[in-house]
Amino acid sequence: MTFWEEFLPALFKGVLTTLEMLAIAAPASVALGILLGTLRVYGGRVTSLIATAVVVTFRGFPLLVTLLLLFFGLADLRIYLTPFWAAVLGFILCSGSYQSEYVRGAIRSIDIGQSLAAKAIGMTKFQEVMYIILPQAIRRALPGISNEIIYMIKYSSLAFVVGVQEMFAVGKHFNSIYFRPIEIFLTLAAIYLIMTTTATIFFKWLEYKLRIPGIEMGV
């Protein structure tokens, strides 16, 4: 079997694993980011403190350390996560913490009049946040969120440290056997580039889809 005949099928499996991690971690991190950002603005003393603690922690830890703690650290405490779920959880916590700041900033940027008008028609705080504030804030946070998802695609390669057989792990393994770094790592780079470009196009489409007629700029 030639190098390529052996490498490509293995790589294909690795790419699938990477995509699987991302398919779970990306939407979940957005949800966590919205939740944390909202709680930091609207939460009570305790909930906003907890949200702040989560953000400070997982934005402060290097992702590498978070992953090792989730896999090896928790195992020491007899909480056993599979490599796959340890990695996914780490990505969600890290990315969600970063995204929450975009969401928090976006919420803060919404004109106070929107909140007053919601209250004036009798909305509860929860209704105001769900129907008036967040739909506008998430639109504003979208460019930042897209940034974080693109980061996530790239740092998903860190999952190899806990033993996930994702695409980078496959590449690294093959390089240690065949020592063909140019072919192997350029192939990996090209695949990451395709993924990030796809994400960029997706978010551009989403922004367009969610635009509010009359207030889009630069058209």
Place this chain on the structure above:
Amino acid sequence: MGKDAVLRVEDLHKSYGKLKVLKGVSFEIRRGETKVIAGPSGVGKSTLLRCINLLTKPDKGRIWLEDVEITKPGININKIRQRIGFVFQEFNLFHHLKVIDNVMIGLTKVKKLPKDEAFRRAKEALLAVYITEDLWYKYPAQLSGGQKQRVAIARALAMDPVIILYDEPTSALDPQLVGEVLQVMKELAKKGVTSLVVTHEIGFALEVADELMFMYDGKIIERGPPKEVVFNPRHEITKKFFEKVGRLYGERR
């Protein structure tokens, strides 16, 4: 409480730190009445309106809406606000919602009406302020200021409120757009929609107000039939104010 009074305000006080904004305001409005509050900037007119729907919490004093004292501790503020329409100077339409949804959202989410019933009532309210069907599916940013304010009035009206409070509803509008909003407000007042209006538009007060209240320094210092207060004021301050405002707004009387 007086017969038919839908709103009664009694000895309302509000301070921001050391600044006393309201220093004991009392009045009442009966069903179907329109009352206008006028006065220079910074005398507490907006604060007074915001105290009435509890967007601002008064320090002292009591407010009744129909037979419910709404300043009582433990009252459900959201329930009360559903029954008080509020029209803002800056419109404050929900930017991300189409015109029809701006009017419907309070009906579907707050009053929990079924969609078709909410649509019917929204339609009715929009037509009452002359927002025709071609505008229902536009977004606020695509409307003129006058249209925006009329949609905001429809949003308040659709909730079927006991009273509508207007906080300088024409002050943010271009002069040529003021007329269409005032016209709608006059029609609603004449139809018997109970209204409390903070405005500098003397013409509006003269034409439809049952009473004009002049506020100065946190108090209502003069009140009575609009003609009396405007043309025959007792206080020098009132006289000076209406002379000045009359020069600015007189042509629209």
